[in-house]
Amino acid sequence: xxxxxxxxxxxxxxxxxxxxxxxxxxxxxxxxxxxxxxxxxxxxxxxxxxxxxxxxxxxxxxxxxxxxxxxxxxxxxxxxxxxxxxxxxxxxxxxxxxxxxxxxxxxxxxxxxxxxxxxxxxxxxxxxxxxxxxxxxxxxxxxxxxxxxxxxxxxxxxxxxxxxxxxxxxxxxxxxxxxxxxxxxxxxxxxxxxxxxxxxxxxxxxxxxxxxxxxxxxxxxxxxxxxxxxxxxxxxxxxxxxxxxxxxxxxxxxxxxxxxxxxxxxxxxxxxxxxxxxxxxxxxxxxxxxxxxxxxxxxxxxxxxxxxxxxxxxxxxxxxxxxxxxxxxxxxxxxxxxxxxxxxxxxxxxxxxxxxxxxxxxxxxxxxxxxxxxxxxxxxxxxxxxxxxxxxxxxxxxxxxxxxxxxxxxxxxxxxxxxxxxxxxxxxxxxxxxxxxxxxxxxxxxxxxxxxxxxxxxxxxxxxxxxxxxxxxxxxxxxxxxxxxxxxxxxxxxxxxxxxxxxxxxxxxxxxxxxxxxxxxxxxxxxxxxxxxxxxxxxxxxxxxxxxxxxxxxxxxxxxxxxxxxxxxxxxxxxxxxxxxxxxxxxxxxxxxxxxxxxxxxxxxxxxxxxxxxxxxxxxxxxxxxxxxxxxxxxxxx
Amino acid sequence: xxxxxxxxxxxxxxxxxxxxxxxxxxxxxxxxxxxxxxxxxxxxxxxxxxxxxxxxxxxxxxxxxxxxxxxxxxxxxxxxxxxxxxxxxxxxxxxxxxxxxxxxxxxxxxxxxxxxxxxxxxxxxxxxxxxxxxxxxxxxxxxxxxxxxxxxxxxxxxxxxxxxxxxxxxxxxxxxxxxxxxxxxxxxxxxxxxxxxxxxxxxxxxxxxxxxxxxxxxxxxxxxxxxxxxxxxxxxxxxxxxxxxxxxxxxxxxxxxxxxxxxxxxxxxxx
Numbered sequence: 074x075x076x077x078x079x080x081x082x083x084x085x086x087x088x089x090x091x092x093x094x095x096x097x098x099x100x101x102x103x104x105x106x107x108x109x110x111x112x113x114x115x116x117x118x119x120x121x122x123x124x125x126x127x128x129x130x131x132x133x134x135x136x137x138x139x140x141x142x143x144x145x146x147x148x149x150x151x152x153x154x155x156x157x158x159x160x161x162x163x164x165x166x167x168x169x170x171x172x173x174x175x176x177x178x179x180x181x182x183x184x185x186x187x188x189x190x191x192x193x194x195x196x197x198x199x200x201x202x203x204x205x206x207x208x209x210x211x212x213x214x215x216x217x218x219x220x221x222x223x224x225x226x227x228x229x230x231x232x233x234x235x236x237x238x239x240x241x242x243x244x245x246x247x248x249x250x251x252x253x254x255x256x257x258x259x260x261x262x263x264x265x266x267x268x269x270x271x272x273x274x275x276x277x278x279x280x281x282x283x284x285x286x287x288x289x290x291x292x293x294x295x296x297x298x299x300x301x302x303x304x305x306x307x308x309x310x311x312x313x314x315x316x317x318x319x320x321x322x323x324x325x326x327x328x329x330x331x332x333x334x335x336x337x338x339x340x341x342x343x344x345x346x347x348x349x350x351x352x353x354x355x356x357x358x359x360x361x362x363x364x365x366x367x368x369x370x371x372x373x374x375x376x377x378x379x380x381x382x383x384x385x386x387x388x389x390x391x392x393x394x395x396x397x398x399x400x401x402x403x404x405x406x407x408x409x410x411x412x413x414x415x416x417x418x419x420x421x422x423x424x425x426x427x428x429x430x431x432x433x434x435x436x437x438x439x440x441x442x443x444x445x446x447x448x449x450x451x452x453x454x455x456x457x458x459x460x461x462x463x464x465x466x467x468x469x470x471x472x473x474x475x476x477x478x479x480x481x482x483x484x485x486x487x488x489x490x491x492x493x494x495x496x497x498x499x500x501x502x503x504x505x506x507x508x509x510x511x512x513x514x515x516x517x518x519x520x521x522x523x524x525x526x527x528x529x530x531x532x533x534x535x536x537x538x539x540x541x542x543x544x545x546x547x548x549x550x551x552x553x554x555x556x557x558x559x560x561x562x563x564x565x566x567x568x569x570x571x572x573x574x575x576x577x578x579x580x581x582x583x584x585x586x587x588x589x590x591x592x593x594x595x596x597x598x599x600x601x602x603x604x605x606x607x608x609x610x611x612x613x614x615x616x617x618x619x620x621x622x623x624x625x626x627x628x629x630x631x632x633x634x635x636x637x638x639x640x641x642x643x644x645x646x647x648x649x650x651x652x653x654x655x656x657x658x659x660x661x662x663x664x665x666x667x668x669x670x671x672x673x674x675x676x677x678x679x680x681x682x683x684x685x686x687x688x689x690x691x692x693x694x695x696x697x698x699x700x701x702x703x704x705x706x707x708x709x710x711x
Numbered sequence: 712x713x714x715x716x717x718x719x720x721x722x723x724x725x726x727x728x729x730x731x732x733x734x735x736x737x738x739x740x741x742x743x744x745x746x747x748x749x750x751x752x753x754x755x756x757x758x759x760x761x762x763x764x765x766x767x768x769x770x771x772x773x774x775x776x777x778x779x780x781x782x783x784x785x786x787x788x789x790x791x792x793x794x795x796x797x798x799x800x801x802x803x804x805x806x807x808x809x810x811x812x813x814x815x816x817x818x819x820x821x822x823x824x825x826x827x828x829x830x831x832x833x834x835x836x837x838x839x840x841x842x843x844x845x846x847x848x849x850x851x852x853x854x855x856x857x858x859x860x861x862x863x864x865x866x867x868x869x870x871x872x873x874x875x876x877x878x879x880x881x882x883x884x885x886x887x888x889x890x891x892x893x894x895x896x897x898x899x900x901x902x903x904x905x906x907x908x909x910x911x912x913x914x915x916x917x918x919x920x921x922x923x924x925x926x927x928x929x930x931x932x933x934x935x936x937x938x939x940x941x942x943x944x945x946x947x948x949x950x951x952x953x954x955x956x957x958x959x960x961x962x963x964x965x966x967x968x969x970x971x972x973x974x975x976x977x978x979x980x981x982x
Contacts, residue, residue: 084810084828085789087802099804106805107832136808176810176828180797468834475868479918518921663926687926700925 074149074198076125076142078190080163082171082179083136089163089184101125102140113438113465113678121145130156133446134405135164135171151197158193405447406454411440414458425708427671428630431678439465463709469674470701472683476657481618482520482589491523491582493590493615495575496659497608498623499635500596503661503688505534507623508591509541511686513693516549516559520588525578526564527571527611528595535564538593545693561587571595572611579615592617599638608639609646612653621685622655624676625662632675640680655680660699661688668707673699777825777846778814778978781873782853783865784831787891790959791853792828794971795978800960806830809839816982817975824848824982837872844876849885849981851974856890856898856956859907867911871919874936877950885981886952889974894958901954905945912936913943953977 077098078091092098101122109120109129119128124146130139139156143149163186164171170182212218415436422432439461448457478494485492494511496504505528512522524542528534542562549559563578575592582590594611597604612620622639624632636655644652658676666672673684684699780788789803789810796812811827829839852873854866870888877884888908890901899907916936937947945952955977958970 079804081804082810083806083808085803085806085830086793086810087804090802099802103805106807138807176792176812177796180793180799180801180812464838467838471834471837473833475865477864477868477915477918477922479921480864480914483914483918514923686923689926696923697926698923703926 074143074147075152075194076144078139078141078159080137080139080159080184080186082176083138084176084179086176086179088137088179088182089186089190091187091190098140098142101127101142105129105140106138113435113469118441128152128156130160131441131444132160132164133442133444137163137171139163149201151201154200155193155197158197159190162189162193405445406443406457408440408444410454411443411458414455415440418458418462421711422671422674422708424669425671426629426666426669427708428633428675430630431633431675435462435465435674435678459709463705466674466705466708467701469677470684470699470704473681474683476683476685476698478619478685479518479520482515485618486588491579491587491590492619493579493592493617494619494621495592495594495612495615495617496621496623497594497612497639497655498596499598502596502623502625504596504623505537505541505593506691507659507661507686507688507696508538508593509545510688510693510696512541512560512589512591513545513548514696515589516545519554521554521557521559521586522561523578523582523585523587523590524560524562525575525590525592526562527574527578528593529565529567529569529571529574530595534593534595535562535567538562538564571607572614575611575615599635599642605638605642606646609643612643613647613649616653620653620656621659622657622676622680623659623661624672626660626666626670626672627662628672630675632672633679636676636679655682657682657685659686659688660684663687663697664689664695668710670704670707673704674708776823776848777811777827777843778849778851779840779843779847780826780828780851780853781836781840781869782831782891783855783862783869784833785858786831786853786855787959788828788831788853791851791889791891791957791971791974792826794959795826795975805832807832807835809843814978816979822982824978836869840873840876844880847877847880847884849887849978850877852886852888853891854888854904855892856900856904857892857895859890859899859904863907863911867908867915870908871912871915871936874948874950878936878948883950886950887974887977888952888954890954890956891959893956893970894960901956905954909943909945916943 074093075091076094079087079098079102080089081087081102090098104122105120105127108114118130119126121127124144125142126145127140127142129141131137132139139160141152141156143152163184166186166189167182167184170178170184173179418439419432419436422435423429427435439458442465443458443461446457448454478492482492496508498504508524512524515522522545524538526535526538539562542560545560546558551558563574563581565574565577571594578592579590581587592611592615594608595604597608599605620643622636624635628635640654643654647653658680660673660676663670677684687697687699689695689697780792782788784805789806790801792810792812793799793801793803795814806828807830809827809829811825814824814826816822816824827843829843830836850873852870855862859866874886877886888901888904890899890904892898920935937943941947955973957974
């Protein structure tokens with residue numbers, strides 16, 4: 074039933090492979106490694122690739138990976154257990170070979186695991202086979218047969234009681250409080266005149282039933298109940314009278330006067346509060362001034378510090394011994410050890426503006442990667458976890474594809490077609506500003522730029538771009554570049570179709586020989602379906618070379634939602650086999666965040682596309698490229 | 712007391728004269744102390760010195776003995792690693808971590824090198840390069856000759872990175888560009904690959920230096936590859952860069968041996 078089962082080392086050597094089908098297993102396993110393990114999505118242990126489902130398990134102590142693949146349509150229940158069993162058996166059988174540091178032992182060892190694996194597979198399959206349907210109990214075996222016949226003889230009056238008792242057992246908890254309701258229900262039933270015999274009989278004996286039940290209850294729960302149940306009964310006839318405060322049957326003997334905290338009011342008019350109360354309500358300080366923001370924030374810090382200090386002192390003694398124990402000797406990490414550290418790390422990441430679910434997933438993945446790992450002699454759990462987290466963060470920020478716009482523009486120049494870049498994003502993130510910065514950078518490097526004003530909605534969008542064009546033209550006049558206009562604006566006013574303007578702009582650029590076309594689109598919320606359709610249409614029709622998503626660094630959990638919805642919209646409305654998705658991210662307003670740089674992580678994690686530019690201000694020179702190490706250092710800094 | 716006097720005297724006198732009273736006072740103090748304590752102190756000092764010395768020697772010996780196998784994903788580094796060590800063929804997957812082993816060079820001196828196979832995946836390769844570049848005696852850059860035409864830009868970018876990193880090291884390692892997968896019919900020759908890479912690196916050094924500066928602009932200006940005015944050639948680099956062809960899979964696939972004699976000879980040369 075399994076397609077394949079592979080055991081390979083993290084260094085890339087396949088130690089043993091079982092192939093149920095003739096297809097090679099390298100393709101799907103490579104896809105698994107690339108999309109899951111290397112992108113830190115190792116939280117859950119299954120992955121689908123085309124028609125296969127792959128389940129995997131990491132052995133971090135010996136640096137091995139166990140992967141099993143089977144058809145997606147099958148639901149095999151024994152797979153997890155099988156992987157665990159195989160892992161244990163393999164580890165015990167070949168402990169000497171896999172323990173070595175050098176790869177030579179792995180290369181020289183023969184891993185003849187076939188028979189053991191087949192045995193385990195057979196056992197697993199058998200254990201999961203459908204059990205034979207259980208035969209029904211015979212009457213003699215049931216409990217009813219054991220009861221004497223006498224207890225089951227019923228007179229006519231009692232027989233419905235038996236039935237009522239059985240039906241009441243289901244709602245036994247609501248018995249005493251329902252008693253009053255039941256009696257009141259009895260009245261309309263009689264009134265409607267339904268000549269239902271047994272029901273009538275049930276209602277009649279209900280009083281007796283209630284009494285009996287109450288006796289049992291009192292025996293179990295003591296005296297206090299009697300009064301309340303009696304009061305319930307006494308209240309029932311008075312229901313149509315004045316509204317009495319609700320008394321709960323199990324509520325004890327609380328006096329209702331004690332519970333009434335309202336001060337007597339005259340006609341419901343509010344009391345006049347004493348003068349000092351008003352000030353407190355208004356929130357001003359004693360001098361009538363608004364309190365400074367700094368004061369309140371420092372108070373918070375002090376209180377939180379005080380709160381954490383006692384817990385810290387309590388934990389230090391035990392923690393110290395644990396730390397010493399952990400320092401010397403090698404012990405393997407378990408989930409419980411890492412739990413507290415990972416929680417702290419997760420909170421730290423969230424405090425640094427990483428989206429909440431991404432922080433959770435990251436910590437899960439790090440836990441998966443470290444579980445069972447043997448620590449070195451002088452490393453603590455905290456340092457190991459921090460190190461692993463740092464490595465995975467750097468890994469996420471490394472670009473998966475080449476980030477070199479100038480090189481691609483040179484390529485497009487050679488083919489005599491313009492290089493088209495589209496900017497998309499929600500409202501107010503800085504698309505037009507960063508478009509101007511990027512065109513300045515391109516002009517400095519000697520490329521001619523055509524700016525296409527496809528934002529036909531926002532008031533002043535075209536004028537803004539016209540101002541930028543004028544200024545850039547002044548910085549790079551045609552005289553300096555041999556009479557060639559280096560920057561030009563292509564606009565068709567307001568209210569027109571953006572996709573049409575973009576197409577005309579690209580045709581114009583091709584005719585006039587512009588090197589780059591920068592297309593500015595209107596900002597749109599990710600939930601706005603018609604606008605997302607319009608954007609998707611623009612991108613599908615014009616097939617730009619680069620689709621850049623502009624996101625601000627201030628965004629928090631929203632980043633996840635924005636990117637997911639933008640990508641989905643682009644994928645849904647595309648006719649092509651492989652739809653054009655977001656190719657890169659421009660992270661703007663980076664100067665407004667000091668070291669809360671988590672948005673970079675959120676965005677790259679969601680899309681696994683690189684951050685191409687970072688905007689750090691509103692002048693033309695404020696354009697940077699991302700430095701992964703600096704960002705991660707800022708993120709991990711306490 | 713005595714030391715205080717000697718110090719005062721030392722302040723007044725010259726440097727040479729300052730030592731003598733100090734030594735006298737030291738000797739006086741030592742003679743006063745218990746001989747067992749003195750011997751314990753001396754023994755401890757000796758042990759510490761030995762430890763420091765031994766660590767120094769060990770680091771000296773292990774440094775500069777590593778040969779790094781780098782390259783893009785799927786270029787054949789792990790298989791090459793296996794072939795060099797055992798001569799057999801093994802199935803491989805994408806590497807997630809590095810693998811290292813000691814390799815005995817077959818030359819007259821029978822020296823040993825540490826072969827380190829680094830992962831080629833984009834998210835990992837720079838991290839691992841950073842970790843191991845300090846101990847590198849030689850770097851073997853493995854190129855997939857069959858897919859080269861498609862991947863020229865990626866190969867050139869990674870090669871640029873590796874060259875820049877190697878040039879910034881104290882002892883520049885020897886460089887070899889191994890054009891792997893020569894058993895495939897469409898594989899390009901080493902000469903062609905060299906020409907293409909030179910052309911690509913020529914453009915790349917212009918675009919890379921024109922890229923916007925990184926966030927912390929405290930980083931130094933990017934190093935220049937080759938000479939400014941002229942077309943880039945590998946001979947312009949301060950490193951020794953060689954090209955050769957090899958095939959890790961070998962002509963006859965799994966059963967036969969690999970075609971890596973040139974590679975072994977080169978390793979023997981640089982060891």
